[in-house]
Amino acid sequence: xxxxxxxxxxxxxxxxxxxxxxxxxxxxxxxxxxxxxxxxxxxxxxxxxxxxxxxxxxxxxxxxxxxxxxxxxxxxxxxxxxxxxxxxxxxxxxxxxxxxxxxxxxxxxxxxxxxxxxxxxxxxxxxxxxxxxxxxxxxxxxxxxxxxxxxxxxxxxxxxxxxxxxxxxxxxxxxxxxxxxxxxxxxxxxxxxxxxxxxx
Numbered sequence: 001x002x003x004x005x006x007x008x009x010x011x012x013x014x015x016x017x018x019x020x021x022x023x024x025x026x027x028x029x030x031x032x033x034x035x036x037x038x039x040x041x042x043x044x045x046x047x048x049x050x051x052x053x054x055x056x057x058x059x060x061x062x063x064x065x066x067x068x069x070x071x072x073x074x075x076x077x078x079x080x081x082x083x084x085x086x087x088x089x090x091x092x093x094x095x096x097x098x099x100x101x102x103x104x105x106x107x108x109x110x111x112x113x114x115x116x117x118x119x120x121x122x123x124x125x126x127x128x129x130x131x132x133x134x135x136x137x138x139x140x141x142x143x144x145x146x147x148x149x150x151x152x153x154x155x156x157x158x159x160x161x162x163x164x165x166x167x168x169x170x171x172x173x174x175x176x177x178x179x180x181x182x183x184x185x186x187x188x189x190x191x192x193x194x195x196x197x198x199x200x
Contacts, residue, residue: 003031003032003033004032004033004034004035005023005027005032005033005034005035005176005177005178006034006035006037006168006176006177006178007019007020007023007034007035007036007037007174007175007176008037008039008165008170008173008174008175008176008177009036009037009038009039009111009173009174009175010038010039010040010041010088010092010173011038011088011091011092011111011114011115011118011125012041012052012084012085012086012087012088012118013041013172013173013174014054014067014078014080014119015067015070015173015174015185015186015187016115016173016174016186017076017078017115017118017119018070018071018074018076018078018174018186019174019176019186019189020111020112020115020174021074021076021112021115022074022076022186022189023174023176024108026189026192026193026196027196029193029196030193030196030197030200031200032178032196034108035104036095036104036107036108036111037161037165038088038091038092038095038096038111038158038161039092039161039162039165039170039173040088040089040092040158040162041085041172041173042087043162044162044165044166044170044171044172047166047171048171048172050171050172052084052085054067054080054084055085064080067080068080070186070187077116077119077120078119078120079119079120079121079122080119081118081119081122082122083124086124086125086126087126088125088126089158090125090126090127090128090131090149091114091125091126091131092158093148093149093150093154093155093157093158094110094131094135094145094148094149095107095110095111095114096154096157096158096161097145097148097149097154098110098135098138098140098145101144102140106138109138110134110135110138110140113134113137113138114131114134117130117134128146128149131149132145132146168182169182170182171184172184172185174186176188176192178192178195178196179195179199181195
């Protein structure tokens with residue numbers, strides 16, 4: 001049995017943001033570690049025919065209400081951003097570059113900072129200059145990452161990671177695979193914890 005939890009996320013997912021703020025703490029409670037995998041929901045949705053939940057007719061207003069309620073319940077700072085949704089490939093590629101050059105822990109810290117920039121401060125994380133500002137704030141050299149995010153190699157790596165996720169059955173975000181068991185959504189964290197408790 002692996003001790004890793006595979007965590008698949010998109011930086012434009014509000015429930016993914018909630019999960020990102022809690023997943024490492026939950027894993028550590030049971031002696032586990034988390035492997036973070038950025039994906040692009042736009043690519044996944046083309047295969048599934050889905051759309052962002054706040055954009056779904058009738059369901060959308062409920063989701064917006066639930067996001068505010070969930071944030072309050074879990075004591076997670078949250079402001080629904082505009083624009084929403086937006087493209088997140090630059091931030092996802094930047095995370096992959098940081099992971100390759102500086103390791104998983106620093107890449108995870110960067111990912112959390114990107115999420116907070118969008119879902120707390122409303123910063124447009126689809127803009128390269130805004131992502132590079134976060135890069136700098138995290139102590140990295142922006143120029144090297146600016147060059148790297150648009151290379152064919154890093155674009156192909158992100159594409160490969162998304163395809164691998166979909167082969168594992170990932171169809172949304174957040175999506176966690178623990179001990180071969182899939183969990184979709186922040187509202188499945190209680191069931192995820194029950195599995196971790198059982199298998200500790």
